Each structure stands twice: as C-alpha cells, then as structure tokens.
Amino acid sequence: GQSLEQPSEVTAVEGAIVQINCTYQTSGFYGLSWYQQHDGGAPTFLSYNALDGLEETGRFSSFLSRSDSYGYLLLQELQMKDSASYFCAVPDNQAGTALIFGKGTTLSVSS
Amino acid sequence: NAGVTQTPKFQVLKTGQSMTLQCAQDMNHEYMSWYRQDPGMGLRLIHYSVGAGITDQGEVPNGYNVSRSTTEDFPLRLLSAAPSQTSVYFCASMGQGATDTQYFGPGTRLTVL
Numbered sequence: 001g002q003s004l005e006q007p008s009e010v011t012a013v014e015g016a017i018v019q020i021n022c023t024y025q026t027s028g029f030y031g032l033s034w035y036q037q038h039d040g041g042a043p044t045f046l047s048y049n050a051l052d053g054l055e056e057t058g059r060f061s062s063f064l065s066r067s068d069s070y071g072y073l074l075l076q077e078l079q080m081k082d083s084a085s086y087f088c089a090v091p092d093n094q095a096g097t098a099l100i101f102g103k104g105t106t107l108s109v110s111s
Numbered sequence: 112n113a114g115v116t117q118t119p120k121f122q123v124l125k126t127g128q129s130m131t132l133q134c135a136q137d138m139n140h141e142y143m144s145w146y147r148q149d150p151g152m153g154l155r156l157i158h159y160s161v162g163a164g165i166t167d168q169g170e171v172p173n174g175y176n177v178s179r180s181t182t183e184d185f186p187l188r189l190l191s192a193a194p195s196q197t198s199v200y201f202c203a204s205m206g207q208g209a210t211d212t213q214y215f216g217p218g219t220r221l222t223v224l
Contacts, residue, residue, distance in 0.1 A: 098169060101154040
C-alpha cells in the first residue's frame, strides 16, 4: 500500500524558518505535492516535485529525494497567516488521478 | 470561473437517511474525486472518476455511491447514513495529464445523528 508520514505539529515564531518533513512509501512514484489548509477552509495547492531537488516559490520551497523517499516543505520568513495545516500527498497508484494524503502537520506561528 | 462548487455547505441527517452531496466544476476537468476529512486522519479518497461514465473506488468507498453523467458534475450519494459518516467532505478536480494540482471545493460539513 501507500503511506506518508509527517509530524503532527510544529510551532515557530514570526520571521523564523520551519521545515516540515514527509517520508512516503509507494510502489510507483509520480511526484510529491504539498497542500495548505487553513481552519475551516479547503486544501490549496502549494507545490509539486517530480524530480530530485529544490523548487522555490516565494517564501515557500519544496525538496524531494526520490532515493530516500523523502521530501520537505520549507517555509521562510514566517507570518501569522502561515498558521495552517500542511499536507504532503502522492498520486494514488490505481487512480493516478487522485491523491493519497499524509495526516497533516499543524503549524502554529506565534508573535 | 467558479472553480469547484459544492452544496450544501452544512447538513444534519438522522441515521438511516439518504442524501446526495453535489459537486460541480466549470474548468472542463476530466478527473474528479471525493475525499472525506476526519480529525487526525488527513484526507481519505472515497471515489474518483477519470471521465464521464467512468468511476472507481478509492480507499474508503463503503456506504457511498457516485455517478458521472457529465464532465461537470460528480455527485456523492450516502445510501443509509451512519454516525461514522460524520465528516467534512471535499470534492476535487484536476485537468487531464496534470498530476500535480487538484482544485478543491469548499467542503460539505455533514453530521449524522
């Protein structure tokens, strides 16, 4: 089967840098995605890595190592509005067009 | 574009009742999915569709039916509601060939008493 592991909670202060790790087990690999979800809201897409290395989008970066079945989301210059849940996800093997999600990491940013 | 829309936003059912959660998208996406989200469990795939007339089961399909008669609509039916189906339900869509981005609707918060 497929599974993803990520920490349940992370805390940080405004202006800091935080890294959210994700390890995955999947028999076929098509890429690792990251989604953000604020309380009461819908998940929204943040980033996607199909190849090894770092992808940067503004204050957020995502890294993938396929050989280690590992990735992380890096959030820099943290702001209060970054307080949310963050999910890593991989395509469902059977569907290929839906996602299997980790259980999510709740990030709390304090001032 | 409205994106992905879901109705209703909130619903309370009694055990044994049936209902349909509506989902529609106006982006002409081929792929649509239903997820449920429970505290501490992340999002779990219920059913998905790769195009009109084609549906399949995901991780937790029991107690739910789907159909896809048009590209735009993908309703989820609860046949006989149970308290275990109390959850937040999200519909999502994705363009064909795009394995990276799913667009989610705002969710339906369902309580089964």
